[in-house]
Structures are given as C-alpha cells and as structure tokens.
Amino acid sequence: MRAMTMPGTSDRFTSDGTDRDAVTRAVEEAMDDDLDLPELTTLVRSLPAGWVVEVLDRLSSKRRAVLYRLLGKDQALEVFEMLDPTLQGDLVGALQDDDVAALFADLDPDDRVELLDELPAKVARRLLQGLPPQERDLTAGILGYPQRSIGRRMSPEYVAVRPEMTSAEALRRVSAHLDDAETVYTMPVVDDQRVLVGIVSLRDLMRAPVGTPVGEVMQRPDEVRATDDAEEAARRCADLKLLALPVVDNEHRLVGILTVDDALAILESADSEDQARIGGAEPLRRPYLAAPVSTLVRSRVVWLLVLAVGATLTVQVLEVFEATLEQVVTLALFVPLLIGTGGNTGNQAATTVTRALALGDVVPRDLGKVLFREFRVGLSLGVLLGVLAFAVTGLIYGRDIGLVIGLTFVSLCAMAATVGGVMPLLARVVRADPAVFSNPFISTFVDAAGLLIYFGIAKAVLGI
Amino acid sequence: MRAMTMPGTSDRFTSDGTDRDAVTRAVEEAMDDDLDLPELTTLVRSLPAGWVVEVLDRLSSKRRAVLYRLLGKDQALEVFEMLDPTLQGDLVGALQDDDVAALFADLDPDDRVELLDELPAKVARRLLQGLPPQERDLTAGILGYPQRSIGRRMSPEYVAVRPEMTSAEALRRVSAHLDDAETVYTMPVVDDQRVLVGIVSLRDLMRAPVGTPVGEVMQRPDEVRATDDAEEAARRCADLKLLALPVVDNEHRLVGILTVDDALAILESADSEDQARIGGAEPLRRPYLAAPVSTLVRSRVVWLLVLAVGATLTVQVLEVFEATLEQVVTLALFVPLLIGTGGNTGNQAATTVTRALALGDVVPRDLGKVLFREFRVGLSLGVLLGVLAFAVTGLIYGRDIGLVIGLTFVSLCAMAATVGGVMPLLARVVRADPAVFSNPFISTFVDAAGLLIYFGIAKAVLGI
Numbered sequence: 001m002r003a004m005t006m007p008g009t010s011d012r013f014t015s016d017g018t019d020r021d022a023v024t025r026a027v028e029e030a031m032d033d034d035l036d037l038p039e040l041t042t043l044v045r046s047l048p049a050g051w052v053v054e055v056l057d058r059l060s061s062k063r064r065a066v067l068y069r070l071l072g073k074d075q076a077l078e079v080f081e082m083l084d085p086t087l088q089g090d091l092v093g094a095l096q097d098d099d100v101a102a103l104f105a106d107l108d109p110d111d112r113v114e115l116l117d118e119l120p121a122k123v124a125r126r127l128l129q130g131l132p133p134q135e136r137d138l139t140a141g142i143l144g145y146p147q148r149s150i151g152r153r154m155s156p157e158y159v160a161v162r163p164e165m166t167s168a169e170a171l172r173r174v175s176a177h178l179d180d181a182e183t184v185y186t187m188p189v190v191d192d193q194r195v196l197v198g199i200v201s202l203r204d205l206m207r208a209p210v211g212t213p214v215g216e217v218m219q220r221p222d223e224v225r226a227t228d229d230a231e232e233a234a235r236r237c238a239d240l241k242l243l244a245l246p247v248v249d250n251e252h253r254l255v256g257i258l259t260v261d262d263a264l265a266i267l268e269s270a271d272s273e274d275q276a277r278i279g280g281a282e283p284l285r286r287p288y289l290a291a292p293v294s295t296l297v298r299s300r301v302v303w304l305l306v307l308a309v310g311a312t313l314t315v316q317v318l319e320v321f322e323a324t325l326e327q328v329v330t331l332a333l334f335v336p337l338l339i340g341t342g343g344n345t346g347n348q349a350a351t352t353v354t355r356a357l358a359l360g361d362v363v364p365r366d367l368g369k370v371l372f373r374e375f376r377v378g379l380s381l382g383v384l385l386g387v388l389a390f391a392v393t394g395l396i397y398g399r400d401i402g403l404v405i406g407l408t409f410v411s412l413c414a415m416a417a418t419v420g421g422v423m424p425l426l427a428r429v430v431r432a433d434p435a436v437f438s439n440p441f442i443s444t445f446v447d448a449a450g451l452l453i454y455f456g457i458a459k460a461v462l463g464i
Numbered sequence: 465m466r467a468m469t470m471p472g473t474s475d476r477f478t479s480d481g482t483d484r485d486a487v488t489r490a491v492e493e494a495m496d497d498d499l500d501l502p503e504l505t506t507l508v509r510s511l512p513a514g515w516v517v518e519v520l521d522r523l524s525s526k527r528r529a530v531l532y533r534l535l536g537k538d539q540a541l542e543v544f545e546m547l548d549p550t551l552q553g554d555l556v557g558a559l560q561d562d563d564v565a566a567l568f569a570d571l572d573p574d575d576r577v578e579l580l581d582e583l584p585a586k587v588a589r590r591l592l593q594g595l596p597p598q599e600r601d602l603t604a605g606i607l608g609y610p611q612r613s614i615g616r617r618m619s620p621e622y623v624a625v626r627p628e629m630t631s632a633e634a635l636r637r638v639s640a641h642l643d644d645a646e647t648v649y650t651m652p653v654v655d656d657q658r659v660l661v662g663i664v665s666l667r668d669l670m671r672a673p674v675g676t677p678v679g680e681v682m683q684r685p686d687e688v689r690a691t692d693d694a695e696e697a698a699r700r701c702a703d704l705k706l707l708a709l710p711v712v713d714n715e716h717r718l719v720g721i722l723t724v725d726d727a728l729a730i731l732e733s734a735d736s737e738d739q740a741r742i743g744g745a746e747p748l749r750r751p752y753l754a755a756p757v758s759t760l761v762r763s764r765v766v767w768l769l770v771l772a773v774g775a776t777l778t779v780q781v782l783e784v785f786e787a788t789l790e791q792v793v794t795l796a797l798f799v800p801l802l803i804g805t806g807g808n809t810g811n812q813a814a815t816t817v818t819r820a821l822a823l824g825d826v827v828p829r830d831l832g833k834v835l836f837r838e839f840r841v842g843l844s845l846g847v848l849l850g851v852l853a854f855a856v857t858g859l860i861y862g863r864d865i866g867l868v869i870g871l872t873f874v875s876l877c878a879m880a881a882t883v884g885g886v887m888p889l890l891a892r893v894v895r896a897d898p899a900v901f902s903n904p905f906i907s908t909f910v911d912a913a914g915l916l917i918y919f920g921i922a923k924a925v926l927g928i
Contacts, residue, residue, distance in 0.1 A: 058825070179671070185707075206638075222512070239514065239517075240514050241546070241728075243707070243725075261707075265705075267732070271739075275735075275738065275815055278743060284816065288817065289825060289826060296837065296841045304805065304849065307804065308801065308853075311805065318797040322794075329796075332782065332793075332796040333783055335800055336778040344767070351743025352745060361751040361753060377764070384765055385765075385769065443808075
C-alpha cells in the first residue's frame with residue numbers, strides 16, 4: 001500500500017533517533033503554539049507515515065483530528081492503516097462522511113472488521129452498505145466468526161496454488177496477484193475440494209527447477225481453525241517462526257491466512273492486556289497520552305474498588321483478634337510486613353504461571369505438577385526468609401516474637417505460592433482470563449488467610 | 465532450513481488441537497513409563513519439529529537430552545534451531561562434541577551468538593575455533609556489538625541491491641542467494657559506499673516492468689543503528705509492520721538485517737521480562753516446567769528479600785506510633801486495607817506507564833505531563849473511594865474514624881498514583897529497567913508514606 005517513491009536520500013530524514021525526536025517534537029510544539037497551518041501542513045506532509053503516527057499517538061483526540069486533516073491523500077490512508085483501531089474509531093467521528101467511506105473501502109478486510117468493532121452500530125452498518133459488493137462479502141465472511149477468534153483477524157485475500165501445478169505455473173499465479181494478496185511470500189496449497197494439503201514459500205518456488213510440481217517442494221502445513229482463539233493462533237505463528245499461517249474450517253478447507261504482522265499486533269495487545277491486569281487495571285486500548293484522564297480513572301476504579309472491598313475481609317479478621325492486639329500491641333507492627341510478603345509471594349507465582357499459560361508452556365492438566373512445584377518453591381522461600389526474620393526480630397523483640405514471625409513466614413510463603421500458582425490454572429479451567437481472576441482473589445484470600453495464620457501462631461506461641 | 469517434504473496428507477497429523485495434545489501427551493507418558501526406546505524413536509521421528517519442541521519444553525533437562533538423542537538428523541537440527549538458547553545451552557552439555565560442532569556450524573550467525581552467550585567461556589571458544597573461517601568472521605562481527613544491542617541479534621546474511629540495477633538484474637541477484645540469505649523478501653538498497661539509500665520488496669521487484677531501475681521502485685528506508693537497543697529496534701520493526709529492517713553503522717553503512725521473526729522473539733522475551741518484574745521476580749529465561757525448583761526459588765528470593773527488607777520501614781513507622789495505637793487500637797484494623805489500596809494504586813500507575821514506555825507511547829521528557837495526569841487520576845480515585853469509605857466506616861465506627869479513613873484514602877491515592885506514574889520515567893532517565901526499579905521503590909515508599917499520612921490525619925482529627 002506504500003506508493004511513495006523516494007527522490008534520493010535526504011539528510012533531514014535519516015532515521016537517526018535524535019532527528020526523529022526533534023521533528024516530532026517540532027510538530028507537537030507547532031500544535032501548542034498559535035497554529036501556522038500552511039507551515040505545519042508542509043512539515044507534516046514531508047514526514048514518513050510512521051513518524052506521523054507517533055505524533056498522532058501523543059495528541060488529544062481534538063488535536064489529532066486537526067493534524068490528520070492536514071495530511072496528503074495517500075499519506076492519510078497510509079497513516080490511517082497504521083493507527084490503533086480505537087484511534088481510527090475516534091477519527092471516523094471527526095471526518096467527513098465521504099472521506100470515511102473512501103478510507104473504509106481502501107482498508108484490508110481484516111483491518112476493516114477491527115474498525116467496525118470500534119464504531120457505533122449505526123455508523124458500522126452505513127459504512128458496510130457503502131462498500132462495493134465483493135469487498136462487502138469478504139468483510140461479512142470475517143464478521144461471521146466469533147469475537148476473539150482468529151477468523152476475525154485473518155485475511156481472506158490469499159493466493160492458493162495446487163499440488164499438481166508446476167513451479168512456473170505457480171509463480172505465474174503469484175505474479176497475477178501481486179497487487180491484491182495479503183502476502184505473496186507464503187502460499188497455501190489446496191486440492192480441488194479447497195482442502196489444505198501443504199504450504200509453499202515463494203523462495204522454494206523460485207528455487208525449484210521450472211517443471212517441478214508444487215507437490216514436491218511444498219511442506220507439511222501447520223494450520224489453525226478459524227474458530228480458534230486469536231491469541232493462541234498468533235502465538236503459534238510466532239513460535240513456529242512462520243511468515244504466514246493458513247486458517248481452515250472444520251473440514252480443513254482453507255478460509256484465510258494469518259500473516260506474521262497481524263500475529264504481532266495480536267500478541268502485542270494480548271501482552272498489554274496481561275500486563276495491565278497483573279498491575280490490577282483494565283487494558284487502556286489506546287496510547288497512554290491519547291487517553292483522557294477519565295478513561296484512565298475508569299480503567300482503574302473498578303479493580304481498585306473490588307480489591308478494597310476484598311480487603312475489608314482483613315478488617316474483619318483483625319477485629320476478631322482485637323483483644324489479642326490490645327494485649328500485645330507489638331503484633332500490630334508486623335502486619336504490613338507480613339501481609340506484603342504474602343502478597344508478593346503470591347503475585348510472583350501467579351505472574352510466572354500466567355505467563356507460562358500464555359506462552360503455552362503450561363496447560364490446565366499440569367495442575368498437580370504446578371501445585372507441587374509451587375508448594376516446594378514457597379516452602380523454600382519461607383524457610384530462607386523465616387530463619388532470617390527469626391534471627392533479626394528475635395534479637396530486637398525477644399525470642400517469642402521472633403519465633404512467631406519466623407514461623408509465620410514459613411507457612412505464609414508456602415500457602416501464598418501454592419495459591420498464587422494454582423489460581424491462574426483454575427481461572428483457565430473455568431474459562432476466565434487468568435490475569436483477571438488471579439489478582440483480586442489472591443490479594444483477598446492470601447491477606448486474610450495470612451492474618452489468620454499469623455494470629456493463630458501468635459496465640460499458640462505466646463500462650464494467649 | 466526445513467528440508468522435509470510431505471508424502472501426502474496424513475490424518476494422524478492434522479494440527480487439530482486435540483490430536484496434537486494427544487500425541488505430545490503420549491510421548492510424555494512413554495517417557496514416564498519404562499522406556500520402550502525403539503517405539504518411542506519411531507513416534508518422535510514421525511512428529512513435526514514444532515511438536516517435538518513443545519514436548520522438550522516440558523521435560524527436565526536429563527529427559528530432554530534422552531529424547532533429543534532419539535531424533536533423526538535433519539529433524540534434530542530443525543528442533544535445535546527452534547529451542548530457547550538456554551535450553552540449547554543445556555543440551556550442548558549433554559551431547560557428543562562432534563554432534564555439537566555440526567549443530568553449531570549449521571546455525572545462523574545470529575542464533576549462534578545467542579547460544580554462545582549461554583555457554584561457558586571455554587566451550588564457546590572451542591566451538592568458535594571449530595567453525596569454517598567465513599562463518600567465524602560473520603559470528604565474530606556480531607560478537608563485537610554490545611550486549612542487548614540489535615547488532616547482536618541481526619543477521620549479517622542479507623542480499624543487497626544497487627539503485628542503478630534494473631529490476632531484472634536485482635531479481636537475478638536475489639535468485640543467486642536463495643539458499644544463503646536470511647530473507648529474500650526485503651532487500652536493502654545501497655550505493656557504492658555501502659550506504660543504505662532505500663529498501664525494496666521482492667513483490668515490488670516482481671511487479672516492476674523488466675527494465676525499471678531499482679531506484680524507481682524502492683522506498684525510503686527505515687533503519688536502526690547496530691548499537692541501538694534490541695528491544696526498541698524490534699518494537700520499531702513491529703510498529704512499522706516490516707518483514708525486515710536494515711541495520712546500519714554510524715556512517716549509515718549497511719551491516720545487517722533484522723527480520724520480523726527475530727524481532728518477534730526479542731519482543732516476546734522482553735515482554736516476559738517485564739511481566740516477571742512487574743510480578744516481583746527475575747525472568748526465568750526457560751519454560752516454566754523445564755526450570756528446576758531451585759531456579760524458581762533463585763528467580764524470586766532476591767526480590768522477596770529486597771521487598772521484605774524495604775517493608776521493615778513500615779515496622780519502624782508503626783513503632784513511632786505505637787503509643788497512638790495503644791490509645792486507639794481500632795486504628796490497627798485498617799492498616800492492611802490502607803496499605804493494600806496504596807500499593808494497588810501505585811502499581812496500577814507504574815504498570816501503565818511502564819508499558820507505555822516499552823511501546824514508545826511515552827518518553828522521559830513527558831515527565832511533567834505524566835506527573836500531572838497521574839496526580840489527577842489518583843485524586844479522582846481517592847475521592848471516589850474516600851467518600852465511600854467515609855460513609856461505610858462512619859456508620860460502623862463513628863464519624864471521626866470515618867473521617868480519618870476517608871481523608872486518608874484521598875491523600876493516599878493521589879500520592880501513590882503520582883509516585884507510581886513517575887517512578888518508571890525516573891528509572892529510564894537513570895538508565896535502569898523501569899520494571900525493576902519501580903516495584904520495590906513504590907512498595908517501600910508508598911507503604912511507609914501511607915502510614916505517615918494515616919497516623920498524621922488520625923492524630924489531627926482525633927486530637928491525640
């Protein structure tokens with residue numbers, strides 16, 4: 001889609017980090033000052049699309065629309081294609097209907113579906129109806145697959161070849177589709193029922209002697225089902241280091257292709273989601289500076305509230321032990337330290353197992369293995385910290401308090417690591433997002449259970 | 465490198481998730497039982513390399529070596545190339561010297577360097593000396609770049625073309641390097657000083673009329689410096705949706721190429737690192753089930769200890785207020801709730817900003833913007849939670865305690881979000897890993913400062 005040709009090297013636009021920074025900064029400053037539109041227009045039109053996207057990602061939605069309207073026609077399309085779907089959705093509201101219809105028709109079918117998901121139903125319907133019939137069919141095909149499935153993110157614009165074709169015939173087929181296919185570097189091979197029987201790279205086609213049948217140079221295909229989870233399919237494409245992965249239906253008939261750049265985009269947003277949830281927030285779905293403060297608040301307030309409500313359990317547990325606290329107020333001093341350590345141990349385990357699940361290194365049937373491993377890890381950590389804590393607190397607060405703290409560390413860490421390690425797997429079993437489910441449950445459970453352990457040990461050791 | 469051809473479709477090996485699961489499970493069970501080696505050999509030799517890697521990722525290092533030795537020769541190389549460098553390193557210790565030398569010579573130069581980093585210096589030196597001279601030079605070139613730079617991860621095996629070549633000449637050049645180049649789908653265009661002047665895709669070369677000079681169909685190049693940070697370069701490659709990104713030296717001379725599959729691998733391990741550190745642990749660098757329990761303990765104990773030592777600050781703060789606690793023991797009940805909420809608010813902000821930094825959405829010069837945003841976000845969250853907390857605790861524990869808790873929420877959240885948002889940027893400024901630096905600092909500082917705020921407000925409101 002990049003139609004721009006280069007008039008020779010220009011020193012101004014070497015991709016040297018400093019220069020790029022300086023230029024994007026200049027645009028931002030020009031937007032801050034009273035706008036000199038003609039000058040700003042000249043400046044932004046001279047920039048590569050990637051740089052413009054970087055600037056747009058940092059602006060508020062009002063300013064983003066202003067700057068976007070200054071772009072040249074081809075540049076505008078190229079920039080639009082590189083923007084996050086959420087930002088595309090924002091822009092659609094701010095542009096003329098005609099411009100939107102033209103942009104929409106120029107998008108690839110898979111990108112179009114992503115944008116549709118961001119738009120109000122009414123706008124989406126109007127845009128779909130405005131498409132040429134063939135494009136509308138391609139788009140409708142993708143829209144038929146469930147949310148979060150790879151069918152939604154694949155491209156239906158592939159070049160397929162047949163096993164009985166010669167390499168020369170296959171190359172001619174490829175040459176005929178240089179303009180419209182999503183990729184021409186990896187070709188699915190199908191039989192006359194459209195069943196996937198192999199995969200062949202352009203490199204292998206070019207390398208093969210002219211008369212060789214495709215069947216002799218093709219590879220055994222890796223494939224995913226259109227209804228498979230998009231993240232798992234993308235991870236598969238990445239793990240196998242493929243430039244493109246064929247997508248098939250239940251009868252193994254080819255329906256589309258997942259290219260590595262789309263796989264990358266899927267993985268990047270999945271990783272952003274996981275990180276946000278490990279940190280106890282909802283994913284932002286747009287660049288940080290482009291998100292209004294109210295969006296940031298909304299992405300965090302629910303989790304914060306859930307966690308705070310869960311934490312009231314600790315208030316209740318402490319109330320039960322209020323008499324004990326009044327007797328030995330020293331016990332209160334260690335509450336944040338112990339609670340914190342329990343939470344940290346649980347989070348370490350949960351994060352490790354959540355990541356292992358995402359990477360496919362661990363599957364739900366490994367529950368027993370994970371439980372046993374995490375118990376051993378937690379116990380080891382508890383013993384290491386407990387001995388140290390016993391020595392230090394014993395010296396300062398006496399042997400009894402030292403013993404209480406030391407023993408609490410041992411049991412707390414073993415409990416927290418086991419719970420933290422097992423939660424993400426249980427979440428997966430009940431089909432919840434491991435990162436969502438684990439965090440509040442672990443915080444609430446480990447904190448409350450930790451206090452019970454602490455005061456239980458304290459009462460036993462101190463005899464109160 | 466995949467030489468395997470396919471003898472036709474085999475129903476046994478459709479990539480249907482269930483079948484794949486069943487087969488890998490069968491291999492695992494065969495390893496668990498008394499081994500019937502010939503049968504196991506037949507089974508694993510019939511599997512695609514990707515499936516074998518999945519099984520190997522789940523075995524202990526001893527069993528991994530046993531299974532690996534059963535593989536066929538070509539299969540073994542293919543599998544070895546797909547393994548994590550750490551697991552490759554483990555295997556090297558368990559295999560015959562001759563086998564290792566052969567594997568090592570067959571690796572791509574960039575993969576070779578990754579493996580070298582995993583090996584003891586003595587073994588690394590011996591392997592390097594065993595290489596053919598040309599391969600040794602290529603490898604030594606990559607080894608000359610700093611750790612974590614993209615120069616270490618790029619491939620020096622590119623096909624470059626000249627702007628004055630015709631498209632037909634360029635295609636002939638490409639055809640001559642089908643066997644040895646890392647990619648033939650994206651070609652850097654260089655002048656006679658080897659200075660990068662453009663980039664051209666195989667698709668555009670094939671599309672151009674026969675006599676067209678390359679200079680007319682090439683694009684303005686995006687490029688990275690060999691000394692640039694590997695993660696940033698990989699993110700750039702992904703953001704621009706490029707199949708390959710040229711790598712240049714300080715004089716803009718071409719030295720290598722970064723392909724998208726290598727970029728993906730870099731990003732995946734960077735994201736794993738970030739997630740581990742957000743969860744308060746060191747990255748594992750090997751699949752979860754393949755890591756011995758002692759490795760898991762080691763990856764967590766240092767952070768747990770650092771965080772626990774930091775948390776002793778809370779013990780000291782509480783000691784200062786021990787007299788206040790003895791007067792109003794009710795205050796102790798809310799300590800875990802308040803500490804927890806402060807920590808959660810700080811973590812939310814830190815995680816969001818850390819991710820924004822990794823994605824390039826925020827740069828260090830945005831410090832002021834981030835500070836102001838996070839203060840507003842924190843204040844809003846604090847007011848929302850504070851009002852609620854005032855209402856609930858006021859009802860149960862009386863107006864005064866309600867006021868203390870409500871006001872503490874407001875100031876605590878504002879403080880925690882600001883600190884949490886700013887820390888990752890400060891970490892980047894002092895060139896520390898934002899994820900590493902933020903976590904312990906925020907926990908320690910926010911917990912201790914939160915307690916000071918809490919008791920300060922309590923003393924003022926309750927007049928003690």
